[in-house]
Amino acid sequence: MATNITWHDNLSYAERAKLTERNGATIWLTGLSASGKSTVACSLETYLLKKGIQAYRLDGDNVRFGLNKDLGFSEKDRNENIRRISEVTKLFADACVISLTSFISPYRKDREEARRLHEEAGLPFIEIYVDVPLEVAEQRDPKGLYKKARQGIIKNFTGIDDPYEPPISPEVHLHTDKQTVNESVETIVEYLKKEKIIA
Template structure:
């Protein structure tokens, strides 16, 4: 751990928010593989951008192939993966952007740590549980991962051979086997308006 560093003060979050006329926040999508997290997050990102709100989606494609390409899928590496994502999403939120993170993030303690980072910085953190039965996720299985996990080709696969700890009190609970993507986007947007995270 570096000890010879000093914090350099710059613009405050409030100053940035005033200049950009936008608040920052992190929308943390969690759920099983194939639950629809990234599909909803992508649609929501497009919707927010169409409203003139700066937003950016962080998911396995742009994190696992770059920032976190040195990490595997052991519990320790999963912990570190989520720790880094929590720090990066906090930076986006502090810049007054709306960060949408789409990761299984199976452990409550890791999600709680990401939440605490935001709370300590006085930044909104919205946990969105994209909930579907594992049987439905297996039926969807667009990448064939569940099939490989059942065959023993993938070790430590969440929902099959590794645990998924459901959120106890998510801000938003989406039953994604019962509603459309458009309805999910509307549900999230209405919440953001109610909480005055967005004012459009």
């Protein structure tokens, strides 16, 4: 634990939002591998940026090339992976940027902790459940991960030999086996407009 540190206050989130005329938020997409999280997040990021809305996507694979390159896929490492991302997205939201995360984030308690961090800071946290049946995810398998998990090559793979705990009451529930990418993005955008996060 760090010692001899002091938090330096400056502008509040409300003051930043007023000055920038922007709202920050964390949009947390969770679901099985190959559920469509990253595809939806990429499309949503493009939509927001084209509208002049500050947005940035954090992807479960991409962050492991830098910020979380020291972490594996044990339960302990997955917990730490999500803890770090929760803190990063909180900073983005406080800076009046909409951060989009596409992480399996299989454990409910980790996602609840991410929500708590945001809510205590008065920052919007929107959980999106990107829902797809396991058999559909396995059929898609764009990276060949399910096949390797079934062969025992990959251990601790979510949905095969590691659990996935679905959200109990997400703000938005997508069914990407029934919805197109555009329809999924439209569903999220409608929610953001309803909550006055974007105009």
